[in-house]
Amino acid sequence: MSKGRLEAFSDGVLAIIITIMVLELKVPHGASLEDLTPLWPVFLSYVLSFIYIGIYWNNHHHMLHAASRVNGAILWANQLLLFWLSLVPFVTAWMGENHFAPVPVALYGVVLFLAAVSYTILARALAAHHGSDSKLARALGADFKGKASLAIYLTAIVVALTLPWLAGLLYTLVAVMWLVPDRRIERVLAE
Amino acid sequence: MSKGRLEAFSDGVLAIIITIMVLELKVPHGASLEDLTPLWPVFLSYVLSFIYIGIYWNNHHHMLHAASRVNGAILWANQLLLFWLSLVPFVTAWMGENHFAPVPVALYGVVLFLAAVSYTILARALAAHHGSDSKLARALGADFKGKASLAIYLTAIVVALTLPWLAGLLYTLVAVMWLVPDRRIERVLAE
Amino acid sequence: MSKGRLEAFSDGVLAIIITIMVLELKVPHGASLEDLTPLWPVFLSYVLSFIYIGIYWNNHHHMLHAASRVNGAILWANQLLLFWLSLVPFVTAWMGENHFAPVPVALYGVVLFLAAVSYTILARALAAHHGSDSKLARALGADFKGKASLAIYLTAIVVALTLPWLAGLLYTLVAVMWLVPDRRIERVLAE
């Protein structure tokens, strides 16, 4: 089974997710700069989520690029990932409109955590399908960054309930960690 | 006539359908977990429809993968399928916002039934175009699951008017039945 | 310059246009069949526009399939076509919500007319780029259906102001005329 349509469908869903989030930036009625002030938290959470979806697209791109074929399990692992990412606009808007209140910030982390777990499942399904000595399996390797991200998300979810701004910083930290595309894959492919 | 753009257009429409459904998950004004409680039925119906659109994409992917060419009748059968699927966000939202009330649950089944009929028409048009002894025609075969789905949908539509929750279970049953991609096609292609 | 991205971008825009129209089908608050009754005009106009966008996609698919290359003029003629088609959701909703009142029905025709003019410009730009004795130029030929459509649209726009339902029938007539994909192109290509 070819991977072309899986990539095309994922690209479509990710492109729509990243774009419809901007619809939550409701146009204010006034025409002065002060009328934009209440939008800052919504804008900030939009920026964070835009970067996250960009990271997912980027790493998804790299990982699928290294893959040569897909099967049913991979298709469904990919659907699961897209499902959690499809909830990002909702939690982004909830967090932004409530000015980073504790529960919305924690729920944002829960969705990020579940998306990251799904991405790990997808990576494992791809590695299993290509064999443990495949380039892809070696490229994914010990996945230190993936495990660290999961741990930071869990920490941030707990922290959010008392110090939501610290949780926001932790989400930003994970984003910064991932802004560099997955060099492991580039390195192994370059061999 | 090549099948590439038919796949691309279908991928686009399905990606948008699956993603705009999340816009019905209206962001609540409060910032506590209790504020999310009224969203449960909307969320549940979103999950069900997400899985259904995922199944359609998956099986559409498999079926078109086995096809080698398309004609005008196939293009229009595909449009008909996309039309009924484009109504899924509407019936999903109606069902969710009315907490699985009888008529909305029945209408949800009507749309699923008509989408399934359109899918059957598309499958027949593809089989006819490729010849009755083609791999594709043999792969589609007796289509037991397709016929069973149609029967269950009809049952669920009637049941919905008195026991909407049972109808919901029947829709879930069909989804589970289809979660496995169409092995027939994989098997015949592997020969 | 290759035609691949022109097709991909057009597919994307058309897929979004056809799908966001369904967002105008606002979910009613009640849960009975009667609550759906006021939606009939909106649904009818949705069906008509879905078919029209489907026809445009279909014919665009055929025409570009016959083309082998594009230039700047073709890109902009295509943008112009997409611009008028992007207004279809707006006029569809206005016509539906006003129960096929005279002015909205006339404006619907104006947008269809301008989209058809843009399609003709695109066809001419493609024919000019491929040469007057190219397969594509011969396939497009005298374009009887295109000219007839323009005449019917103009008639319908005038008629709409006094007999909007007759105008609606004329729009339906043009749609039926085009439901068959452009055989000319298939015929010439098959030679």
Add this chain to the structure above:
Amino acid sequence: MSKGRLEAFSDGVLAIIITIMVLELKVPHGASLEDLTPLWPVFLSYVLSFIYIGIYWNNHHHMLHAASRVNGAILWANQLLLFWLSLVPFVTAWMGENHFAPVPVALYGVVLFLAAVSYTILARALAAHHGSDSKLARALGADFKGKASLAIYLTAIVVALTLPWLAGLLYTLVAVMWLVPDRRIERVLAE
């Protein structure tokens, strides 16, 4: 790393941006031509932004066509461009709904300016990756139009605060300047 998915993802995002802007053209309640009158500023700003996104798609298409490969820096420069362009629907709606009031017109210019800066960064990243004597680097050349655009945007942002209509004319001037696709690239590639 291949450029195919970068093009596909960008096409998707640009197609969605260009299409969701039309959702700001809210359907009026009345059914007469006068009911459309208040929509003129929104429509005008929609037309301007539609042309701008079309220009970006067009030039992006040309530039990537001339590229043969991408790297991580290019992917992120592209994300940055898409981010600023994703804000176009917001500033378009704000400018239109406030009838081209000073601050919204200035902010529209700020977003255009930042998008143009991001495009320049993307162009430089592509040129750097392909080498300073590559076709692409020579095709991008001194980039007179790019620099002139940046200067006009900055002028327009200042002008907007006192003469918003003049700023609108300056934005239109830049659009006209770019309506012709980037001949430099075509010329160098044709060598």
